[in-house]
Amino acid sequence: MVARLALAAALVFAANPILAQDTDAEDPYIWLEEIKGERALEQVDAWNAATEELLTKSPEYPVARAWAKQILDDDRQIAMPTAILGNQVVNLWRDAANPRGLWRIASLDTYLEGSPQWRVLIDVDQLGKEEGQSWVWHGANCLAPEYRRCLVSLSPGGTDADVVREFDLATGQFIEGGFTLPEAKSNVDWFDEDTLFVGTDEGAGSLTESGYPRLVRLWKRGTDFAQAELVTEGEVSDISLNGFSVLDGDTRWRFIRRGVTFWTDRFSMVRDDGSTTALPLPEDAEYEAVLAGQVIAKLNSPLALPEGQVEAGALVAWSLGDIAAGREATPEVVFRPTPAQAIEEVDNSESKLWVKVLDDVSGKLLELTPGPDGWTSRAKDLPTNSTIQLVTTTGKGDTTFVTVESMLTPPTLYAVSSEAEARVVASQPAQFDASKFAVEQRFATSKDGTRVPYYIVRPEGAEGPLPTLIHAYGGFRSAQTPKYLTAEPYRSGPLALFWLESGNAYVLANIRGGGEYGPRWHEDALREKRINAFDDFNAVADDLVKERLAEPGRIAASGRSNGGVLVGAVANLRPDLYGAVISGSPLDDMRRYNKLLAGASWVAEYGDPDVPGDWAFMRAWSPYQNLRAVKDYPTVFYYLSTLDDRVHPGHARKMAAKHEALGQTVYYHEYKEGGHSVGADHTEDAKRAALLLAFLNREIGGGRE
Structure with a gap:
């Protein structure tokens, strides 16, 4: 195939010299790249x-x-939960009066009842006016399990680069003297309440060829960033590096992801003292979740196990306890899709793994449970022939929020519990007469x-x-x-x-x-x-x-x-x-x-x-x-x-x-x-x-x- 394509291209280019442009000098429009x-x-x-x-x-x-x-400003839209923070839910609300959005919070109970009492945390439009910036919301990362301290990301004009500021959820204010990072394509996450994983633009040599962080540091509260301890560094040819942490029950697991190429990663576990141990995930596997002391990944190439080969597309788990103790971690199969299926989304609640599967492009939701004899799977009862999307999950209890929609059916938000039938939380009203199509x-x-x-x-x-x-x-x-x-x-x-x-x-x-x-x-x-x-x-x-x-x-x-x-x-x-x-x-x-x-x-x-x-x-x-x-x-x-x-x-x-x-x-x-x-x-x-x-x-x- 490669030879056929190359020959066809050579013939076309030879017949059309205006097309050559194989070098910068041959490109008459390169000035438009400024x-x-x-x-x-x-x-x-x-x-x-x-x-x-x-x-x-x-x-x-x-x-x-x-x-x-x-249609876009319709205030009958669903107030989607961007995250569940303990017994509270946060949402970013955009309408005609708030085009850049209101970041707000309400109790989970009132939200589930359909009558949330929202408290505005950040009015993005007003903040932009006060600071003379065209702020675009890029999200917030709040530290579990207290969910009081949050890292808020705001982008000037909507670029991938953003500013990071620490925010106090209880007072509804940015923390004076708190963690702050200037505009950059930063990778930031909590290590603990007083320490951050930080990868950012530190000047010459700190970024990869792709323009993303090459270094990961631990930055302690109250210290200058120049004093932050270097945890690891990648190659200039890598895509990016980042550190992140996951709360699994009462255990906080910490990791470094080194993106070697767009489709290959190397993961390491980070101990409390900042030292690292490599995880045994195949480089082309996709990290999905941590649950019950296991790290779960989706395979993108077959994996040989003692009981036989596991095909690409399956979910596999490794024991983090074994890895931390220096023991060999034997992979365990979590779920195998059929040839007509593909695993598209994975998330976890307190003790369940929630998997959105495509079956000939139609969505299905599965609840997976770890046990002493392996993993069990149960399909959840949701409308068929629909598109299902995982929205977020609860940290305590086993509930996931999902939307269900089709081309002619507006989205409906469901709270899907492990112990009860799926419950409708909110539905977007129809915007057109579907019977016409x-x-x-x-x-x-x-x-x-x-x-x-x-x-x-x-x-x-x-x-x-x-x-x-x-x-x-x-x-x-x-x-x-x-x-x-x-x-x-x-x-x-x-x-x-x-x-x-x-x-x-x-x-x-x-x-x-x-x-x-x-x-x-x-x-x-x-x-x-x-x-x-x-x-x-x-x-x-x-x-x-x-x-x-x-x-x-x-x-x-x-x-x-x-x-x-x-x-x-x-x-x-x-x-x-x-x-x-x-x-x-x-x-x-x-x-x-x-x-x-x-x-x-x-x-x-x-x-x-x-x-x-x-x-x-x-x-x-x-x-x-x-x-x-x-x-x-x-x-x-x-x-x-x-x-x-x-x-x-x-x-x-x-x-x-x-x-x-x-x-x-x-x-x-x-x-x-x-x-x-x-x-x-x-x-x-x-x-x-x-x-x-x-x-x-x-x-x-x-x-x-």
């Missing part, structure tokens, strides 16, 4: 203005924008014969081809499960609903690269196999055409982040299929991606363009290098954020410039805040949904010219 460069921002402003000038005049734009804002799961056949599932939503009773929006991701083990239509596709708000209400069709494609069927589904799209993800997406589009559900030229491909690589590649490979492309915060220039912001951390996923053998297969599908002059090339809309410090805005900027140079129409909208999430608040999210709807209508829908 994130806040004057010339670059002038170009961004011009693109933004042109896009808004055209699309905001569409008759549907003001209606869609107002409707999206109403029909959902079906179908399967396409990819080029290599693989069956690829996808969900299609159409108006009830519709016949014949319809303008169709296909959304997918296809990478990083991230499964794409059906969500309520007001939240699909990712970061585009209620766009899918608006598109359907206009009489069109929406598709969610479960292509390879994700985690829908466990490790194998991801591995089949890694590195030189990336072409499989693109073939899967095109196979879904071809299947829709074959079944007379869609027609070439009136299909839109949608993807964000890693999905930007996807839609850029499929547009280049099959421009005959697509009339429009939505590309959010995309990766596109795979020749330079590893040199831009966090790009070096994804080499294990895509390949290393600085290695000739890797670039040989990457060049065959890199969107930027393969963009060429093609008749009726699909029109692309790029949306992104200037402050994205994960995926560099230069990717989309350079693509837009190249489209223009090739005489292709391009739409572009770069928001100045929001980070990788793009929208820092609901106002921007609503605007983006309306712009994208107007774009789709203009290019492949009823408004097509």
Whole structure:
């Protein structure tokens, strides 16, 4: 396969010298990588203005924008528990009056009864006004079991980098003289009440090539950070290092995770004196939880045990007591999924392990219990054919909170107890008439014969081809499960609903690269196999055409982040299929991606363009290098954020410039805040949904010219 791809790429590049761009000197648009460069921002402003000038005049734009804002700000939304802190629950509430959010707390009993009495801890909007900062909430880490001291993370403008401050939950105030870290991509957790694990930017040599902490220190209260004790350090080539602790009953276990590559980690146990002992987890296993004195991980490759081989995708446990005592820890099988299943989420309460399993992309919740004769499994009674997500669990008692939803059914929050039936805590009201639409799961056949599932939503009773929006991701083990239509596709708000209400069709494609069927589904799209993800997406589009559900030229491909690589590649490979492309915060220039912001951390996923053998297969599908002059090339809309410090805005900027140079129409909208999430608040999210709807209508829908 690699040789075939390399040969095809060489022929294309030889015939099209404008595409070469194999070196920085050959890239005429590299100046657009200056994130806040004057010339670059002038170009961004011009693109933004042109896009808004055209699309905001569409008759549907003001209606869609107002409707999206109403949906996003609806105060009937579920107040999701971001954490259960003993007998209290905390939540971040965002609405029209509080666009950045209220961090608030209530008793767990009143919350379960449906009548929580909230006490506001931090008004993020007000704090931003007082401090002259555009704060975006990044969460809080509160120390168990007292849950009085919390580490609050706030980001200026929504970047991945944030400021950390210590907060007193009882007084509702930041602690004067408490732990504080300046803006950085820090890794921070509690070691004990007066000591933190800290990895942060300490200047030259303290970060990895990916821009994350390379050092982990123990910082004691009341001392200068310069005096913090070094616990461990990684290599510059690593992804990142972090220390963390877990309370298991009355025992606090402490660990160091060294991310060697994006998909391999080395874990160590940290003793009270700061010394470390390596854990026996395979490097490609995923740490999931600590329960009953055992560390639990998900396998991503087979593991040989005395009783036989355990397949990839299974959960396995090791005794921490044996490891701490220097004894050999024999792995114990916790749970084995079937070939049609994949373990997607794992969490634990006081004595139970809660596992969300995908079964042909439909969610199931399992309760696993450790015992002297091994682990027992029990399925919990929740609505079938739904998407289930673990929200949080209680530290005392055995209750987990989960949401259940589908494309046509709004989310319902359940409290699932080990000892009783699942209890409805809250339900989001319906935002549309679901009887108008029909959902079906179908399967396409990819080029290599693989069956690829996808969900299609159409108006009830519709016949014949319809303008169709296909959304997918296809990478990083991230499964794409059906969500309520007001939240699909990712970061585009209620766009899918608006598109359907206009009489069109929406598709969610479960292509390879994700985690829908466990490790194998991801591995089949890694590195030189990336072409499989693109073939899967095109196979879904071809299947829709074959079944007379869609027609070439009136299909839109949608993807964000890693999905930007996807839609850029499929547009280049099959421009005959697509009339429009939505590309959010995309990766596109795979020749330079590893040199831009966090790009070096994804080499294990895509390949290393600085290695000739890797670039040989990457060049065959890199969107930027393969963009060429093609008749009726699909029109692309790029949306992104200037402050994205994960995926560099230069990717989309350079693509837009190249489209223009090739005489292709391009739409572009770069928001100045929001980070990788793009929208820092609901106002921007609503605007983006309306712009994208107007774009789709203009290019492949009823408004097509």
